[in-house]
Amino acid sequence: MHMFRMMQRSLPPLNALRAFEAAGRHQSFSRAAEELGVSHSAISRHVRGLEDRLGVSLFRDLPRGIKLSRDGRAYLGQVTAALDLIAEATEGLGGSAEGVVVVSCEPLFARKVLLPMLDRFHSQYPRVEVRLEASKALADVNRYEADLAIRFAHTGVLQVASDLISDTPLYVYAAPELRPEGWQSPKDVLEYARLRERDANLWPRWAELQGLEAAPFEAHGWRISADLALEAAVCGQGVYLGSRDCAQMDCDAGRLVRCFDQGVRDGAMRLVQADRASRNRAARVFRGWLLEETADLRG
Amino acid sequence: MHMFRMMQRSLPPLNALRAFEAAGRHQSFSRAAEELGVSHSAISRHVRGLEDRLGVSLFRDLPRGIKLSRDGRAYLGQVTAALDLIAEATEGLGGSAEGVVVVSCEPLFARKVLLPMLDRFHSQYPRVEVRLEASKALADVNRYEADLAIRFAHTGVLQVASDLISDTPLYVYAAPELRPEGWQSPKDVLEYARLRERDANLWPRWAELQGLEAAPFEAHGWRISADLALEAAVCGQGVYLGSRDCAQMDCDAGRLVRCFDQGVRDGAMRLVQADRASRNRAARVFRGWLLEETADLRG
DNA sequence: CACCACATGTGCAAAAAATGCACATGTTTA
DNA sequence: TAAACATGTGCATTTTTTGCACATGTGGTG
Numbered sequence: 001m002h003m004f005r006m007m008q009r010s011l012p013p014l015n016a017l018r019a020f021e022a023a024g025r026h027q028s029f030s031r032a033a034e035e036l037g038v039s040h041s042a043i044s045r046h047v048r049g050l051e052d053r054l055g056v057s058l059f060r061d062l063p064r065g066i067k068l069s070r071d072g073r074a075y076l077g078q079v080t081a082a083l084d085l086i087a088e089a090t091e092g093l094g095g096s097a098e099g100v101v102v103v104s105c106e107p108l109f110a111r112k113v114l115l116p117m118l119d120r121f122h123s124q125y126p127r128v129e130v131r132l133e134a135s136k137a138l139a140d141v142n143r144y145e146a147d148l149a150i151r152f153a154h155t156g157v158l159q160v161a162s163d164l165i166s167d168t169p170l171y172v173y174a175a176p177e178l179r180p181e182g183w184q185s186p187k188d189v190l191e192y193a194r195l196r197e198r199d200a201n202l203w204p205r206w207a208e209l210q211g212l213e214a215a216p217f218e219a220h221g222w223r224i225s226a227d228l229a230l231e232a233a234v235c236g237q238g239v240y241l242g243s244r245d246c247a248q249m250d251c252d253a254g255r256l257v258r259c260f261d262q263g264v265r266d267g268a269m270r271l272v273q274a275d276r277a278s279r280n281r282a283a284r285v286f287r288g289w290l291l292e293e294t295a296d297l298r299g
Numbered sequence: 300m301h302m303f304r305m306m307q308r309s310l311p312p313l314n315a316l317r318a319f320e321a322a323g324r325h326q327s328f329s330r331a332a333e334e335l336g337v338s339h340s341a342i343s344r345h346v347r348g349l350e351d352r353l354g355v356s357l358f359r360d361l362p363r364g365i366k367l368s369r370d371g372r373a374y375l376g377q378v379t380a381a382l383d384l385i386a387e388a389t390e391g392l393g394g395s396a397e398g399v400v401v402v403s404c405e406p407l408f409a410r411k412v413l414l415p416m417l418d419r420f421h422s423q424y425p426r427v428e429v430r431l432e433a434s435k436a437l438a439d440v441n442r443y444e445a446d447l448a449i450r451f452a453h454t455g456v457l458q459v460a461s462d463l464i465s466d467t468p469l470y471v472y473a474a475p476e477l478r479p480e481g482w483q484s485p486k487d488v489l490e491y492a493r494l495r496e497r498d499a500n501l502w503p504r505w506a507e508l509q510g511l512e513a514a515p516f517e518a519h520g521w522r523i524s525a526d527l528a529l530e531a532a533v534c535g536q537g538v539y540l541g542s543r544d545c546a547q548m549d550c551d552a553g554r555l556v557r558c559f560d561q562g563v564r565d566g567a568m569r570l571v572q573a574d575r576a577s578r579n580r581a582a583r584v585f586r587g588w589l590l591e592e593t594a595d596l597r598g
Numbered sequence: 599c600a601c602c603a604c605a606t607g608t609g610c611a612a613a614a615a616a617t618g619c620a621c622a623t624g625t626t627t628a
Numbered sequence: 629t630a631a632a633c634a635t636g637t638g639c640a641t642t643t644t645t646t647g648c649a650c651a652t653g654t655g656g657t658g
Contacts, residue, residue, distance in 0.1 A: 008334060009382070009383070011382060011385060011386055012385070012389055014313035014385075015313055015314065015645085017313070018310065029605075030604085030605065030606080035307060038645090038646070038647085040605080041606090041607080041608080041646070042645070042647080043606095044606060044607065044608090045607090045608090045645080048607085053587065054392055054587050055393065055583045055584050055585070055588060055590070056392055056580075056584065056587065057583070061606080061607095062654095063605090063655080064604070064605060064653085064654055064655065065605055065606080066605085066606080070395075071392055071393055074392075075388055078384060079385060082381040082382070082385045083308070083310060084308070085377055085381040085384070086310060086311070086313075086377070086381045087309065088377070089373075089377035089378060089381070090309075090311050090353065090374075093353055093355055093370055093373075093374055094353070094355040094370055284354045284355060285354050285355065286354070288351075288353050288355065289354060291352070291354075292309065314615095314616085327635095329633085329634065329635080337616085337617070338618055338619080339634075339635070339636095340617070340618065340619080340636080340637080341616065341617055341618080344616080344617085344637090345616090347636085361625095361634090362625050362626080362634090363626060363634060364633085364634055364635080365634085
């Protein structure tokens, strides 16, 4: 009579499923771990847990590595299809968004980080127009003519809610030809003009972290506008202390090299929204996209 | 040059996705929470987190309740399809399994719990034959002729690895016609023969939990074989103290009623595997299925 | 054959995520 | 006006996930 039983779908642990799917595709726990950015141990546990719960062996253990079982192979195909479907649906989400979003950003970050990735945004959201304004003004975002503002800030300073965009440490960079023999000792940098990205002089702090006296680094030879310092470094005009996010591009292109492994942490780039931004679809989409795109600049 | 970027699929948090999907289907966080067996707060957080991450509003907040947004509706369809696909694939997993699994089980549990659900197993795994043997023997499963054994045990007693199947508390049950005026005071039970499921007499413990003196409950009027006591209760031969799992079926059918809300916890049914069982596909499949099927008997 | 690189399993403690609770807000209904 | 809903949120707690370091077992190499 009341024996009805809502036949509700019973799903396996979805995160374990994702682990299995990656492992199956790669035929390797280690490579799956790499793809998902976790340790092989995590994958191993997920997969074993899934097998345990489903009551079937998904993989057969080989002496060296693993191999999908019959069940596993059949399952993998369907799971992959399902996850692909989700990925596509997620990708296409908001793809119909249209409108304009005005983004105000510090010049260096805009030029070195934002601009190079904007084309990806445009191909994903072709009907959203991004107006990127490079500006140092810290103006109140709600008065200023912008939906979103990307600003440098020390932790705890910003009063408004904001999203962390990048907190990469600052490193020492130089053009490769500045010192072809390479950088052995931190003292080497004293032979060159010391350029810096930040208004605050972080050279002394860096020196201390390297076990050097800070005093010689207090002196500021000459100081050029922050966003030009990096270009100066590229031209071989000195050594440069700046954040990895902005230097990465020139490093990748071989125009700069990182001289030492020692980094300095100081503040972060943060995203502030105008109140009205949450009602602007284009702005919401841009924020979501940006947070995803810059995920590797945090942590 | 090295600007290649493995365009790897980026998936949203899958558990949040499941929450969203349920919420979308029900058009209600509360009902979704109920379906997934969590609080509405959990759903709320999952959905908001997902919206936050995707950068789109999935729901519009109504004064009373919620409503899918345009994006949300489009997304829901695809996500539901994907999860259905996963559910189906999971369901069908091992469907091709064939073989025989011998399950040894205490008689009462076999009759009242296992047997009624076996038809579901057979429709899912038509080529697996289950030989259910009702037996009290606690024989070493590895000598005994069974792949799996379901046994009663107190926690920590079993030396071998085992899976918890059911730890439902024991309650007092009686045929509805035994006392048509209903059960007001725990003392009422003293007017009737006290039947019990377990060899150990748990009546005194139950009495103490109810704030009564244990002494009058020590006396054991008569004691019949455990698995018959329940049938005796159904026939109106007395009040019965037994575990919910086994009594549920007769309760649902109206042949028994639970007299008091007070329950007693004592031991649990556990599943023991023969060593060879892990190599028997049918046994693995049965174990997985059983653990899923009996999930509501635990916790 | 010794030895190293490789691939996965596992105990344990640390880190992160999910959850429930209790209460807040705002709305509809009686 | 009160009560019932439906969802949002701070906070403490629980649960899950994770990485690490080490174990095991294999295949290749000199």
